Amino acid sequence: MRAFQVQSHETAPVIIDLPLPEPSNSQIRVRIHACGLNFADLLMQKGTYQDTPALPFVAGMEVAGVVDALGADVSGLNVGDRVAVFGGQGGLAEYGCFEAIRAVRLPDAMSFEDAAAFQIAYGTSHVALDYRAQMQPGETLLVLGAAGGVGLTAVEIGKLMGATVIACARGSEKLEIAKAAGADHLIDAKTEDIRAVVKSLGGADVVYDPVGGEQWIAAFRAANPDARLLPIGFASGEVPKIPANHMLVKNLTVLGVYWGGYLQYKPAVVTDSLTQLFAWYEAGKLKPHISHCLPLDQTAEGMELLRSRKSTGKVVITP
Template sequence: MRAVICRDYGGPELLEIGMLPDPVPTNGEVLIRVHASSINFPDALNIQGRYQVKRPLPFVAGSEVAGVIEAIGPDVSSIAVGDRVAAVTQVGGFAEKAIAAASAAIKLPDDIPFEFAATFSVTYGTAYLGLVEQAKLRAGETLLVLGAAGGVGIAAIEIAKAMGATVIAAASSPEKRAAASAAGADHLIGYDDIKDQTRALTGGLGANVVFDPVGDRFAEPALRAMGWQGRYLVIGFAAGDIPRIPLNLLLLKSGSAIGVFFGEWASRNPAAAASHAEALFDLYRRGALTAQIGGRFPLEGVPDALVQIMERRAVGKLLIEM
């Protein structure tokens, strides 16, 4: 099979598009013939050896796929050959065939296309977990989303709008703010004076929920933009540094900071993850979720797609089509 192989940690230019033997599923695993996969920010960290879990070399990059089950491990009974699935693979997804844990593969209803399926597990899964289950965002509340034109940012906008919330989207360029607007954001702002801009848009109250996949120097102003009893969702640190937050800000707002770790949560709660997926499929059927695909690449285009993510140029989700 063709695969995108990481033999040394470093930039996308070091990746090799090569041939490997088909992987064979062992106990608890399934083999997926990949129809589409998508780029997630951690893919860029993985190839540089900078993700929380350092992947042993060599490995095939790619964390999320959709396709058809081609083979199953000896003890797998929950999924059958021929089933259409979406799966988080952690690694191995940028290849014609990928191994996933059977527990991480979600069966796809016939009306869910591979194109959406390849983009929904991580971004929509994370946004749904954070907004619905953890922050308990309610209709009529205001959500502030940072990195609003990125993968999880757009997912957060679409889910929050479907829940009846008002969305303030922060993004770094007019093009990105236009993408956030297309996803349904009510208000568009840059990162300057994020607290004052948010307060002005909320009648001085501040946002009820903040969704922050960016971190670094943007985190504290975003927390200051949060209102009384607000919930601040720690999603990621795309801007680089892990911020240190003065805890008095939470005390003064009677607020909470909530860490969201979708992959770990999903592996500990497979039944709940499957029910979130069902809810997301329903939202897709209602036209509330779109995937907002901002670029399509063949397998050979994975390095270029990763460069877009690393240079902060990507808008929406980048799709890899086999």
């Protein structure tokens, strides 16, 4: 099979031929139809992600496809089932072996491409806003990076949860995508003062931030007393410092969110969230935005779209 393999943190990944993998007793083998790219894939290539696998490894965190073989101890799944899996690695290949416990059956109406774009982005936003921030109807949600892979889902889910959503992104094209997802107010991060605009709109009760850097600082200063701030990631490349004295004065709460971590020690948080998200999808309330769908040979180009922030929503690879 062909696969996109990271062989060194100092050199570019390569597409190579590997033997067809065999599932262990607890695994399934999946013929992969689609793999969603994530910013974490870029960090793994550099060796800076918190869950970077040992070298060499096949990149690709989330996949959708058809069960092709079963390990001896697997029950509840059958060869031919359509599934999505968050494997953490191994998705940018024609086949992959993954723990069966991480597989979820797909709704009949969900395409493989939608499924590969769904779990991490929607799961992160729903767990962040519902489980972590416990956001309530009528609150104001500020979403930074609002046209990106996770930011756009936060706009959608925020609206479904009854929030007033302020979307911040760079440029009119990205802001139009956020508006189409339901944003009530738009801020152009290239030309506008984030803090001033948010304050003029009454401040933010919840801040969802996959960007970090200066945007985090502006959002922090625009947060209302008792606000909850959610650091999701640091696409700007800068991990900001959090001034504890300001947290104290305004009674602010900063809530870290690592969706994949719950799979390790509290998996019901993820499974309960996905149940709700799939129900919303089947009801037509959620629709993944995929700006680029590329073949395996163009995986490097897909990664560059993420690195240069030229994509919106998700980039999906179809092995």
